[in-house]
Amino acid sequence: MDLKVHLEKGWGSFLQFIGPALLLTFVQIVVSIFSLGILAPVTAAGYFQSLLLAQREGRTPVVKDLFAHMSLFLPLLAFGFVSFLAVALGFVLLVLPGFGVMIFIVFACLYLLPLMTDQKLGLIDAIKESWNMAVKDPIADHIIITIVYIAIISIGGSLPLVILLAQPLATFILLSFYDERLNKPAAE
Template sequence: MDFKELLEKSWKSFTAFLPALLVNTLVLLVVSVFTLGILAPVCTAGYIQSLLLAIRDDRKPEIGDLFSHMNLFLPLLGFFIVAGMVIFVGFLLLVLPGIIAAIALYFFCLYMLPLMTDKGMGLIEAVKESSRMAMEDPVVEHVAVVAIYIGITALGQVVPFGIVFAMPFATLFLLYAFEEKCGVETGKAQPEKRREPEAAAPPPPPP
C-alpha cells in the first residue's frame, strides 16, 4: 500500500470538492449536536458513502446524502451505544482499558460503515468482514491506516474549527485505503471491452 499515493489522492479529492465537503461536514456536526448524537451514526454512514461516490464516480457530495441510509438507523444506533458504553466503562475502571477498547474499535471496525452502505452488508456481517480485512497480511499496513486516520482527526480537534477540514480529509484517506483493500482502482477509467465481430451467417443451401 503506497501511503504517499493515498494521501496525494485524498488531497486531490479534498481540494476538488472542498466547498461541498465543508458544507456537508458542518451539517453533519450540527445535526449530531442538535440530536444529542442520536442521528450521528446514520448520518455518518451517509456522509461516508457520499465521499466514496465522490472519489469513485467524481460525484459532488450533497447535503441530502447524509440522510440517504436511514434504513441503518436502528442497527447503527444500537452498535454505537454498546460501543460507547464499553469504552465508558473501560475509562471508569481504569484509563488503559478504555483506551484499548477504543483502539480495538478503530482497528477492527474501521471499514464497517462503507461495507454496510456500499456493499449492502448487515451489521454483524460488516463487522466480521472489516475484522477480516484488518487482519489481512501485512497487518502493519492496516495499523498505519488506523494511525494516520486517528492522527489527522486528532490534529483537527486541536486546531480551532480544524475538525471541519480534518474530518473530510481523514475520511477520504480511509476510503481510498478501503478501495485499495477491495481491489478497486479509483479515478481511472475502466477499459472498454472490445466487441468481437459477429460471424457471418452461412450461405443458404442450394435449392
C-alpha cells in the first residue's frame, strides 16, 4: 500500500465534494444526536455509501443518501447493541479489557458498513468479510489505515466543529483503501 496515494485520493475527493460532504456530515450528526444515537448506524451506512459513490463515480452526495439503507436498521441496531454490551462488560471487568474490546471491534469491523451497502452483504457475512480484509497480507497496511482513520476522527472530534471536516476526510481516505483492499487478490 502506498499511504500517500490514499491520502492524496482522499484529500482530492474531499476537496472536490467539500460542500455536499460537509452538509451530509452535518445532517448525519444532527440526526444521530436527535435520535439519541438510534439512527446513527443506519445513517452512517448511507453516509459511507454516498461518499464511496462520490469517490468512485463522481456522483455528488445528497442528504437523502443518509436514509437509503433503512433496511439495515435492525441488523445494525443489533450489532451496535451487542458491541456496546461487549465493551461495557470489558470496562466493568477492568478498563484495559474495555479498550481492548473497542480496538478489536474497530480493527475487525472497519469495512462493515461499506461491505453491507456496496457489496450487499448481510451482517454476519459482512463481519466475516471485514475480518478477512483486515487480516489479508500485508496486515500492517490495515493497521496503518486504522490508526490514520482513528487519529483523524479523534482530532476532529476533540475540537468544536472540526468533526465536520475530519469525518468526510477520514472517510474518503478509508474508502480509498477499502477499494484497494476489496480488489486486491489475497495472494499479494
